[in-house]
Amino acid sequence: MNLTKEELKKIIPKNGPPINEVSKYIEKYKDDLICLKYGGNIFLNREIFLNFIEDLSILNKLGLSIIVVHGGGPRIKKELEKSNIESKFIRGLRVTDEKIIDIVENVLIDFNNDIVKSLNEIGTKAVSLHTKENNIIEVVPESEELGFVGIPNKIDNDILLNIIKERKIPIVSPLGLQKNQTFNINGDTAAGAIAKSLKSRRLLLMTNVEGVLDKDKKLIGEISSSEVLEMIKNETITGGMIPKINTCLDAVNNGVTAVGIIDARPNHSILFELFSDKGSGTLIRQ
Numbered sequence: 001m002n003l004t005k006e007e008l009k010k011i012i013p014k015n016g017p018p019i020n021e022v023s024k025y026i027e028k029y030k031d032d033l034i035c036l037k038y039g040g041n042i043f044l045n046r047e048i049f050l051n052f053i054e055d056l057s058i059l060n061k062l063g064l065s066i067i068v069v070h071g072g073g074p075r076i077k078k079e080l081e082k083s084n085i086e087s088k089f090i091r092g093l094r095v096t097d098e099k100i101i102d103i104v105e106n107v108l109i110d111f112n113n114d115i116v117k118s119l120n121e122i123g124t125k126a127v128s129l130h131t132k133e134n135n136i137i138e139v140v141p142e143s144e145e146l147g148f149v150g151i152p153n154k155i156d157n158d159i160l161l162n163i164i165k166e167r168k169i170p171i172v173s174p175l176g177l178q179k180n181q182t183f184n185i186n187g188d189t190a191a192g193a194i195a196k197s198l199k200s201r202r203l204l205l206m207t208n209v210e211g212v213l214d215k216d217k218k219l220i221g222e223i224s225s226s227e228v229l230e231m232i233k234n235e236t237i238t239g240g241m242i243p244k245i246n247t248c249l250d251a252v253n254n255g256v257t258a259v260g261i262i263d264a265r266p267n268h269s270i271l272f273e274l275f276s277d278k279g280s281g282t283l284i285r286q
Helices: 005-011 019-029 040-044 046-061 073-082 098-121 157-165 187-198 225-233 241-252 269-275
Strands: 033-038 065-070 126-129 137-141 150-155 169-172 175-178 181-184 202-207 222-224 258-263 282-285
Touching: 005 019, 019 269, 033 040, 033 046, 033 187, 040 046, 040 073, 040 202, 046 065, 046 098, 046 269, 065 098, 065 157, 065 187, 073 098, 098 126, 098 169, 098 175, 098 181, 126 157, 137 187, 150 175, 150 187, 157 169, 157 187, 187 202, 187 241, 202 241, 202 269, 222 225, 225 241, 225 282, 241 258, 241 282, 258 269
Parallel strands: 033 065, 033 202, 065 169, 126 169, 137 175, 202 258, 222 282
Antiparallel strands: 137 150, 175 181, 258 282
16 A cells, blocks of 8 residues: 555644654555554553554554554453452462453453444444454463463464455454363463464554663663563563563564564554654564
């Protein structure tokens, strides 16, 4: 899809990246797959959600091939609290019994449908992928103590590629099946597995932090996997950022060209990351 600068001006918002830079980067991504993971925390704000919907629609109009994996932690937490169920976490993963997996599955599928409906309403075609419809993820259990928490074992690339071929956006819930039993999957892990399986050019983890920060709390624009390992060793990177970083390292070591950790809160941050010289957030390469 070759768009003129005039056509681009109609698609790119006025507060988006410069048109000259956009036309340069579109060329770069035109034959590649981009996998986006949007964390559940960033959707607590409806304005950010609507900005996300607008950006996905723009990427689709620009002819990019994208796959979206969404989270849903805060919504799940809210529903479990309504049922007076207390969550236990081991290594950052929710212990999931039969009662909890039913709630998790329903919440994530409802959220998935909300995203697809919102995109369809503004004229962008999207398709739901989850355990009740077009399941693409087979899992193995993570560990006995975690219950119904899975690790992706196999991705159905054909379903994803056929949807993309029709210029539609696949919207994937982080759920998988083993012998018709539903398992919950960490959202970053699910996105990483899809990006690896399809050898995506980019995996972008959209979150509610700026990116990777150095010792002085300044944002690092680009970093290699060996530098990241050093930062974990000297405890510059700690806590909840470590599992995210491990997903990034696993992806770049298995065929994904680069992985970004991007702050989804500023308007159009995904557009600035993909289509501007300065980018946004932190890009990790091998």
